[in-house]
Structure formats: C-alpha cells, structure tokens
Amino acid sequence: MALTITASFQKFKENLQITGLQESAISTRQDNIRDAMSKELEVKSSFLTGSYRRDTMIAPLSKADIDIFVVLDPKYFARYNQGLNGGQAGLLDLVKAALKRTYPKTPDVSRNGQAVTVQFTDFVVDVVPGFERQGGGYLIPDSIRKNWISTNPKTHIELVKTANTFQNGNFVPIIKMIKAWNRNTGKFFSSFHLEMLALRVFEGVRISDFPSGMRYFFDKGRQYMDKQLADPAGYGGDVSMYINTQEKIDEAVNKFQLAYERAVKAESAAQRSNVSEAVEFWIKIFGDYYFPTYG
Secondary structure: OEOOHHHHHHHHHHHOOOOHHHHHHHHHHHHHHHHHHHHHOOEEEEEEEHHHHOOOOOOOHHHOEEEEEEEEOHHHHHHHHHHHHHHHHHHHHHHHHHHHHHOOOOOEEEEOOOOEEEEOOOOEEEEEEEEEOOOOOEEEEEOOOOEEEEEOHHHHHHHHHHHHHHOOOOHHHHHHHHHHHHHHOOOOOOHHHHHHHHHHHOOOOOOOOHHHHHHHHHHHHHHHOOOOOEOOOOOOOEOOOOOOOHHHHHHHHHHHHHHHHHHHHHHHHHHOOOHHHHHHHHHHHHOOOOOOOEO
16 A cells, blocks of 8 residues: 555555565576476577566566577478478477476476467466577577567567666566556557567657656557557567457557556546545556555
C-alpha cells in the first residue's frame, strides 16, 4: 500500500523484480543446460539472451522464460539447410533429443517455432540453436515458416542497455511495467515486440516520470499497430508479424487505446490530488498483483 503516486510506482517497480534467490536458481540451471548441450552436440559458444539477459524479465519466475542461445558448428547447418533431414524442424528435433538424453525425467521437453522449451517445475528454459551468419549476427531456425531468421540478440542487449543509460535507469523499469500491463490484459503481445516498440517510441524522448512515461507509450504505441516494426538488429524481419490480420490489428489498437484513456484519467485524478482514484485507474491498467492499493 502507498499514499502517493510516486510511492505507488516505486512499490510497483519493486514488485516486478526477480529476487536474488531466484537469480541463483537461474544461474545454476542455465549452466547445467549449456554444459549438457556441449556434451551432446558440437557447440561453438553459448550465452544467455532474451529478457533475462536484457534485465527486462518480471516476476514471478514461474511465469518467465529463460533464453539460452547455442551457436552450433556449421556442419549442422549444412545438414538441415534447404529442407534436408526435416529442415529447421529437424534441427530443433536434434536439440530436443539431446536435451531429453540429459533430462529424461523432465516431463515436458518440446519443440516450438524457433526453440526447444524445457518446462521445469519452477520455470521454463528456451534453448535457441543458431549459426554464425556471414556478415555478422546469427541465423536461427523458424520451423513454422520453414526458413532461417537473421538476427543478433547481442545487439538487442546493447540497444536496451544504451537506452537505459540515456534514460538515467528508467527505461528498463518502464519495459517491465509495459510487460505487467501485457500480462494483465491476456498477454496478447509478444514481449520482445513490446521491448522493441518501446525502443522506437522513446527514441530521443526523455522519460520524466513513470506515470507520464506509461501514458506516452500507450499514446504513441497504438500508432504502430498497423505498421511493420523492423528488427533493430539490422538484418530485416518484422517483429510484429504475428499481428497479421485486421481483426488482430483492431484488437491491438483497442488494448492500447483503453490503457491510454485510463492513464489520462489517472494523471487527471492525481493532478486533482485524488490519489485513491488515480491508483484505481493504474490498477485497472496493471492489475492488483503488481500495483499496490492505496492506503
């Protein structure tokens, strides 16, 4: 509970954090998986990526995904390129089989579009196989579209880090708050899409405080729902390609519009010194799991 908007957002920020104990569990688990991959396949390198590495993951850990990027020997690319041996899906099945040999008692090791997911009792690990790309970056498999995606997760990490420095440490918390909104509204949006959208929306714009920052994001973000958003790693690709029908575009715009209207009302209430009313609107946006009640 909090008595001011500033205190409410500070508590909200704290509620989104992953604890030190949880980080220890993540560290141990990811080390074990990377070791397992190196024992089963010829691995050139491996590293943590995704929201955990960008420091944009939100609690609780049980609903989070830990992403591990595994750079494989190019011989595997030759084996599975051009549809050979099952193509991109075949490569993911190879990784899945390797993980199953290491974790035979883990009930859920499954292949998804671009990774192999290991569902542990406490959290999920996504293992993304990839290859070094001529000219820089990496190629990762897309088993749904049956092609290779050019990307560079290390670039995404640096972009978020740079933006956070520019925003005096406020960019990462804003992303986490955006993810809380997304979770509260049914996780319609891809988390990665929202992060890259935030990079675009706040490019060259200073975040003065969290309430106005969130209102600004909802206002400007809705304007991108019917537009392509190129992967800022610079290799092409649209990170919003899953919003691919007019029905989905309309739903996306409506979610942003509703959040924007509620943020405007929350700011208006705060300007009238009606903190309790302002908090009610912020709770409608973020949910009471994360955002503290007034008092």
